[in-house]
Amino acid sequence: MNYRLFSLLVLGLLFSKSLIAQEVEQWGRFEKTFTAKATGNPFTEVTLTAELSNGYTTYSVAGFYDGKDTFKIRFMPPKTGKWRYKTSSNVAGLTNKKGEFTCVAAARGNSGPVRVSDMYAFKYADGTNYYPFGTTAYAWTHMGEETQEITLNTLKNSGFNKLRMCVFPKNYELVKEAPDLFPFEIKEQKKDADGKPYTVWNFDKFNPAFFQHLEKRIDDLNKLGIEADLILFHPYDKGRWGFDAMPNEVNIRYLKYLLARLSSYKNVWWSLANEWDYVKSKTVSDWDLLAKTVAQNDPYKHLCSIHGATATYYDYRKPEFTHVSIQDETPVQSPNAAAMLRHIYHKPVIADEVGYEGNLKSRWGRYSPEEMTYLVWNGVLGGTYVTHGECYMAAPTDTIFWAKGGMFKGTSWKRIAFLRQIVEAFPNPLSLSDVSRDNVTATAGDGQYLVYFGKQTNDSWLFNLPAKNSSFQKLTAGQRFKVEVIDTWDMTIQPDPQIFETASENDYRLYDKTLKKVRLPLKPYVALRITEIK
């Protein structure tokens, strides 16, 4: 065999191997790297898109420059089977590149991205119910590596499946750390009139390393089954870096670059802003424009919302917003108040800030663990979702999980994990059985109830349920039930030994036909799981 023939054989083997090896899980990530000598500004002067088709559906995805003369396209295949791609570019070496890969069935633990389902709830793409039980660590990716690893470990051992986190670093009273990496290239370091150093950014050039790091962390969360509720803008800059006050042209370029990189990450959600109304440089029409930019540049239509300061409600009926993401204490004061937001918006509702467990001086950061748990239960009873946060600071060096990640010091997180188990054991999402009337009874379907007494302390409960049962069938006489008593604080579930049978409707409610009662512990925060025996 001469050298030439040998080389051809090897090349042939490599080629066929590479064809065979190109397997990507459903909702996983196909990534293709191209090399081209970048002249001028490759972030702004090079266009790169790819069309991906399985013969039935075609996706158009934007590519992006990843530094060091490399360009990438990424794709999240929504269906198994063979997919072919073809690139288009204004650079000869990047255009008309073709190839294919095979999308194989998702592995266990990969249920795809989360979607809105049944108007008020969520499901993974594979149809599995998803109930958001989130927490908050705004600037965790901007801390030292050790803190980031500790944060991941904390999350791993928690019951949270969503994390609110910022793309941009935070400059706030309780979070002053400068990150190692910034999203833009540094143009020059200057000093102001007082000799204070500041950075002039080259807003024309992104820093790929910043985004590579963010991507790694989003993948780390994905491995833990946690959705990254990514906050794209926030007001906590206060003139330090200026990322809250960039021109809209830069904002849009930033969003398009971020979306080109991140849309193929199945566990990403877009949160246009935290406390949008505190971002003084942007108007509502700016936010509308940015929301539209996100919607138009995300081929997969990941979940998207926007979050304001206390009691500041955006117009969540706008089509760009898949769900309501609010900061307000009022809706979690009672299940009915929470449910009101469902009736107004006809979308899933997440109260992404209702105040936090902690010991801060600020009133939003000093709930007792009992209070935090109570507010989460209220929201969940009302058919909405409530995000946790923890703000303990004993020493000035404390990371305060809500800000920087680190370790939990509180105790509500365990109770929320316990609640998550209860919610996930039901066949359907919860909603109030008899809206605006009965403030303690939620239903998860025919014969499936969760009653929560909140701060009430009762020695017993006369078995009774409302005749109305949300959108499910009305309760009728002769249905038989078992009752379990849930101590939401001590996290115990005790079955009551009795069997209950409904009598006929009596003034909108059905009682046990022999008026049986359930004995309750004389404590607050008691709940009942009531299940029909068929």
Place this chain on the structure above:
Amino acid sequence: MNYRLFSLLVLGLLFSKSLIAQEVEQWGRFEKTFTAKATGNPFTEVTLTAELSNGYTTYSVAGFYDGKDTFKIRFMPPKTGKWRYKTSSNVAGLTNKKGEFTCVAAARGNSGPVRVSDMYAFKYADGTNYYPFGTTAYAWTHMGEETQEITLNTLKNSGFNKLRMCVFPKNYELVKEAPDLFPFEIKEQKKDADGKPYTVWNFDKFNPAFFQHLEKRIDDLNKLGIEADLILFHPYDKGRWGFDAMPNEVNIRYLKYLLARLSSYKNVWWSLANEWDYVKSKTVSDWDLLAKTVAQNDPYKHLCSIHGATATYYDYRKPEFTHVSIQDETPVQSPNAAAMLRHIYHKPVIADEVGYEGNLKSRWGRYSPEEMTYLVWNGVLGGTYVTHGECYMAAPTDTIFWAKGGMFKGTSWKRIAFLRQIVEAFPNPLSLSDVSRDNVTATAGDGQYLVYFGKQTNDSWLFNLPAKNSSFQKLTAGQRFKVEVIDTWDMTIQPDPQIFETASENDYRLYDKTLKKVRLPLKPYVALRITEIK
């Protein structure tokens, strides 16, 4: 003087007299009648409009056929001075009719129509504050004359300044009376297969007498200072007359005819529907169309909203709706819950049904007077408005004010009149001082507070107010206050003899500098009026 000359003189005098006599109050009603032999169907075949101008502003108003060969145009002049009109019609005898009148200053008691003011509140056109304290008598104009007169007398002696009432008659369990007059001409009386008589309407022809009667009653309400919140469609027909299920072509013709007749009535509001979602023949896009029809055909843009069943929220952000008009118990469970609707809609909020005082079997019609009063106070504290209703039925012949009018049997109406006096004595509309945090303190400006303890029974109150004061200036140290203790049930206002002076802010609140307390009666439903002494 020969007869001819005399006639001319008389005619001349009459003519100049009529020119002089044509004086109309500002926001009063100019009406001009024209006679023309009506051929064909004058409701559908004759077009008549008029342009009215004072040289600066021109209004185009639709005329209407009022029966017996008479056609009318009506106009509500918004400004004093000389106004000229000119008609256009497809009938020679109605077109190009010209004339003028003088609009003179409004008399005492005429403040013009009610408008939205300062986003969440209302003012009359002359700038006077208007706070809606409404009640409900859906079908009062369809009862016998005697009942109608009793109703007017009841309203005269009440504190209500708004009345929810239906154009169409009601066919409901508790209201079965057929009215003397119907809005459409009767085509024929038929019998169905079971021999039950029914009416076939000529939907092409209105019955002017029906509308003349309605107009008289709206004018009667105007004399009492009561706004007519006119319900244009409702579901309480159940196949008896079919007015809930007319084709949209008829709905639109009906609205245009009604608006041509009634837009010039200064005290009219448009309520597209009661319980719109129970009108099974109409979709949301039908309602949108009807709302647009109203907005486009009302030259004066009277207040307009739409009202659903319990917890059914329309998209009140649509521009046709000047305010939110809801049926829901939840927002009046607490002032903060009520305020949530302000933050969501950025419009004035009226809870037009939260259940009613009464003794009915239905749970929406059996609140105690204390409960009805409590719910109204909760809504008012939250910066919204709550409509009263009364549903007492001792004998089957009872009119039930909510349905047919008649006399009040309850006792909350007096307490609501008392609350109205308190609200009207403030310089500005109320809103919560510290939204989503403090659920008992409302403000009406700098140094103007209303605190309501609802069902709490307290022996005393440590003087303290939130630092935050809605959109007004923050409270500061050294401000001096007097406090009056209000018994909202017994309707007494007792001044506390002390003078209070704020110390510095302490954890979001300001206390009296010597920690003075106010002694309270050991009763529920106690409020405080707190006024700065300057």
